[in-house]
Amino acid sequence: MKTHIKEYRAKYDITQNQLAEAVGVRRETIVFLEQGKYNPSLRLAILIAKKLNANIDELFDFSDEIDTQ
């Protein structure tokens, strides 16, 4: 899984801490999300997408996982 959260954070000038606070998770969760190590719940994905004014498919890229199936 690849994510574009970092790019969107930079676009809106939001820190990991601020995003974590806004969506109600720990900063580590945002770190793991950006590294593509954590598969978020649909709820969290929607919350992040809302906060970053983006669509879920713009933020999360599962193409590599879908191709292998």
Next chain:
Amino acid sequence: MLYISHRESTMNAKLTRKNRNTIIVILLMCPILIGDFLFLFKTPKTLFVSLIPFFITFIIFTLLMFILNQNNNQKIKADERILRIEGRAFSYSWYVMFYSLMLFILNNQLDLIYLTIDQILLILLAILFISFFTIKGILNKNGDLES
């Protein structure tokens, strides 16, 4: 982004309130803890019985902290990733504890090391907590249960 700035502005105040609450609870618990230690050293009880006041103190401390921090709205500490990891870690630590219990039963049957029931209970509790935090740490390092 207004929501973020509002959260940020109130965060410091919340943290200060939490720290103040912790100090109040610790101060309240001090006489009870002194009593616990006096009970431990002054009464010729078994180890397990002597530790019962500490368990009760721990429960009182947890309850007080829960009541005082109820309105702090600090639910971030238990985010979805941590909840998943803690659930798995708790299950694994119970398995570890049951395996240890089997070993203690085997030890008892074979008369290898003499251990009283108090010692076994304390060791089992220690195994439960230590294995829980160890497994949680390992799972947390990976980021996700699936990875």
